[in-house]
Amino acid sequence: LTGTNKTGYMMHLTARKLLAYEYVTPHTMDAVCSMSIVRNPYSRMVSVYMYNRFGSGESFQHFVRSWYHLMRFYRESGETEEWFTPCHCIPQVDFTHFEGKQLVQSIVKQEELKFLKREEDLGLAVANDSSVKDLPDLVRKALLGMPHTNSRFSTKKWFDYYDQETIRLVYEMYQKDFEAFGYSPEIEQRPDLVSPAPKLAEPTVEKLRRNSAVVNGRRVSKLLLFQTASSRALSARTSGLRSSALASQTAAVSESTKLLKSVKEEK
Numbered sequence: 001l002t003g004t005n006k007t008g009y010m011m012h013l014t015a016r017k018l019l020a021y022e023y024v025t026p027h028t029m030d031a032v033c034s035m036s037i038v039r040n041p042y043s044r045m046v047s048v049y050m051y052n053r054f055g056s057g058e059s060f061q062h063f064v065r066s067w068y069h070l071m072r073f074y075r076e077s078g079e080t081e082e083w084f085t086p087c088h089c090i091p092q093v094d095f096t097h098f099e100g101k102q103l104v105q106s107i108v109k110q111e112e113l114k115f116l117k118r119e120e121d122l123g124l125a126v127a128n129d130s131s132v133k134d135l136p137d138l139v140r141k142a143l144l145g146m147p148h149t150n151s152r153f154s155t156k157k158w159f160d161y162y163d164q165e166t167i168r169l170v171y172e173m174y175q176k177d178f179e180a181f182g183y184s185p186e187i188e189q190r191p192d193l194v195s196p197a198p199k200l201a202e203p204t205v206e207k208l209r210r211n212s213a214v215v216n217g218r219r220v221s222k223l224l225l226f227q228t229a230s231s232r233a234l235s236a237r238t239s240g241l242r243s244s245a246l247a248s249q250t251a252a253v254s255e256s257t258k259l260l261k262s263v264k265e266e267k
Helices: 015-020 026-031 041-052 060-070 072-077 110-116 119-127 137-143 164-173 175-181 222-266
Strands: 035-038 106-109 212-215 218-221
Touching: 015 026, 035 110, 041 060, 041 164, 060 072, 060 164, 106 110, 106 137, 110 119, 110 137, 164 175
Parallel strands: 035 106
Antiparallel strands: 212 218
């Protein structure tokens, strides 16, 4: 989908919006091979900062505070309409889930695309239990060797932008992303920063799940397996109904023949 109208840019619409605005039917959403790429919310925020800041003079700390304020409608009521919450503010989980349940079939972590540089790297993907190891063949082949063409040069590492305040604000804004996609609330490269996550936080959203399986040595979509099984079951039921109907018709013809014969004998 591409283009724009009063609802915003179609490529910026969440999964829920695609359904609500009827660009995609629930049946199509279930039937098509859908895929999303997500990334660590901390590094994503630095990327958002580099793209949306008011010139190089705006600090990361000032930007994150402003972003937190800009996101107030989403934080208060889950508002995702563009005129209230800009699409770059919306957590990634809103593009893949609805009411806590995953709608998109395949979710790939940007950090693990390195396992799709070459066909022979699949073994590394499996060994590292990455998000790309279970991809349907169609999605894996589409991503294989995909170049990274939108990178921005910076002499500063993304984790060096953070302090204790900004890590807390970013975690608060994108907690569901951490939960759904299995990202650590800690920044491994910054042991000086305390994790902002509550110790016993209960997950509020379904975690990233596998959406394919190996059948006869070939990886296929679980949805395709379900559809195939459903089709076979439907075919069996239809065949059974046809056999039953044929048996009923045969019995009816036989009964009619007997009735006609008895009428002739009476005459």
